[in-house]
Amino acid sequence: MKRYWKFVTISLIAVLAIAVFYLQPLFTKDQYPAFTFKTVKGDAAELKNLTLYGGYSPLGYNSPGNTFFYIEKPFSLTEKETLYDNQRSYFENLAVNPFDNQLQKLQKENKTFMRAKDLDSRNFFEDDTFLAYVAIDDSQLSSSSNKAVFNIQILNKNSKEVSSYTIDIPLKDNTDYLYLENIQIIDSALKVVTRSSFSNSAQEEYHVYHLDLGNQKVIKDDLLSFESKTFGNEQSNVMLLNDLQADQPEDELVFEVDYLEPYDEKKAEEDPDYYPDTTGREFFVYDFKNQTINPLLTSKENNHTETNAVVDKNNLYLYRLTNQTIEVSTVFLDDSGKSENYVFDLPSGSNPQLEWMTIQAEKLYLITPAKDSQTKKELMVYDLNSSDILYEGVIEKTARNKDQTTDALYIYDGSIN
Numbered sequence: 001m002k003r004y005w006k007f008v009t010i011s012l013i014a015v016l017a018i019a020v021f022y023l024q025p026l027f028t029k030d031q032y033p034a035f036t037f038k039t040v041k042g043d044a045a046e047l048k049n050l051t052l053y054g055g056y057s058p059l060g061y062n063s064p065g066n067t068f069f070y071i072e073k074p075f076s077l078t079e080k081e082t083l084y085d086n087q088r089s090y091f092e093n094l095a096v097n098p099f100d101n102q103l104q105k106l107q108k109e110n111k112t113f114m115r116a117k118d119l120d121s122r123n124f125f126e127d128d129t130f131l132a133y134v135a136i137d138d139s140q141l142s143s144s145s146n147k148a149v150f151n152i153q154i155l156n157k158n159s160k161e162v163s164s165y166t167i168d169i170p171l172k173d174n175t176d177y178l179y180l181e182n183i184q185i186i187d188s189a190l191k192v193v194t195r196s197s198f199s200n201s202a203q204e205e206y207h208v209y210h211l212d213l214g215n216q217k218v219i220k221d222d223l224l225s226f227e228s229k230t231f232g233n234e235q236s237n238v239m240l241l242n243d244l245q246a247d248q249p250e251d252e253l254v255f256e257v258d259y260l261e262p263y264d265e266k267k268a269e270e271d272p273d274y275y276p277d278t279t280g281r282e283f284f285v286y287d288f289k290n291q292t293i294n295p296l297l298t299s300k301e302n303n304h305t306e307t308n309a310v311v312d313k314n315n316l317y318l319y320r321l322t323n324q325t326i327e328v329s330t331v332f333l334d335d336s337g338k339s340e341n342y343v344f345d346l347p348s349g350s351n352p353q354l355e356w357m358t359i360q361a362e363k364l365y366l367i368t369p370a371k372d373s374q375t376k377k378e379l380m381v382y383d384l385n386s387s388d389i390l391y392e393g394v395i396e397k398t399a400r401n402k403d404q405t406t407d408a409l410y411i412y413d414g415s416i417n
Helices: 002-027 090-095 101-109 265-270
Strands: 035-042 050-057 060-063 066-069 073-077 082-084 124-126 130-140 147-156 162-168 175-186 189-198 201-212 217-223 236-240 252-260 278-287 292-296 308-312 315-322 325-332 339-345 356-360 363-369 377-383 389-397 408-416
Touching (some): 101 124, 124 175, 130 175, 130 189, 147 189, 147 201, 162 217, 252 308, 308 356, 325 363, 339 377, 356 408, 363 408
Antiparallel strands (some): 035 389, 050 408, 073 082, 124 130, 130 147, 147 162, 175 189, 201 217, 252 278, 278 292, 308 315, 315 325, 356 363, 363 377
């Protein structure tokens, strides 16, 4: 009898533990405040496809230019709901990156193909005919063989057939890491963009590999050169600017190259936070079809280190905050050398700090902190064609959630689908 009761007790504890684990999202539903979009003017339909990602803290404070969190609770915000990470079910978190709507769509439409894959948008390419997946296996990179391979799977969406390939990657000696940056299918040919780091150098390299899938080999390796006539051989940092999504084919890739002053070992010994100052920057464009890379001409004002950059389709946008305005310069990537400049006023109730900004389909989305509350943000949508304000509003707590003197909100990313 004692054994029987022990078994029943253990079983009940196990069932309760599992129930609490899976039902936790229900228990935490009202634990943290919900947020909403309050329209000041314009068309709220501009927010229909907007998803924001942020963090709420019951203990936070603002200082000039920064928001500090003691405890941060990540969440996503749409016009329909505020959803905290711990409100998602176990299976939702297990299935796919909850912050990547594109991956969620791919997994929903191609469940079998998406199984056992690295769930990162950079690993996928999709058009009307193909869904391609590429991953790098660098498990032998540190061994004597110094080897890495592309593992490739391509789904033909018409025939539903899946083809698999394994292709050796040509490597330099002392390669210690490979990052997959992007894949594209151009004229039915697969291109893979990688970034390499080396054990004997601080400089990284970008490569574009052109693949022959039939013979399972690399037929061309383009090492991208960022040679500058202005800055010579100064140390530089290179960053790919395109916001790459699996369902958005790219004709060009845009790179930002920041040039640094020579490394000062004495300063580094005296200051553990020392980092060389940026002396200037340039932009380069790689054309997939022509397989060429060229510098992009921009004005000296736009090369200022306080100017930020974002790419949308065939345009490079350079922007910076100055007092209560945001200045935007559009640089066209078609070799015309043309550019257009805009100046937009910030909302009167906002601090001149850039919290989140993006440009998509020639619309500028901008979030700035409000002056009167740590949990309120000003949201603007501008039309770059007409310079009109399409939407002006506020992100704030819903009516039943009151502000506290210690809580804070921060918006760190967003997507428009």
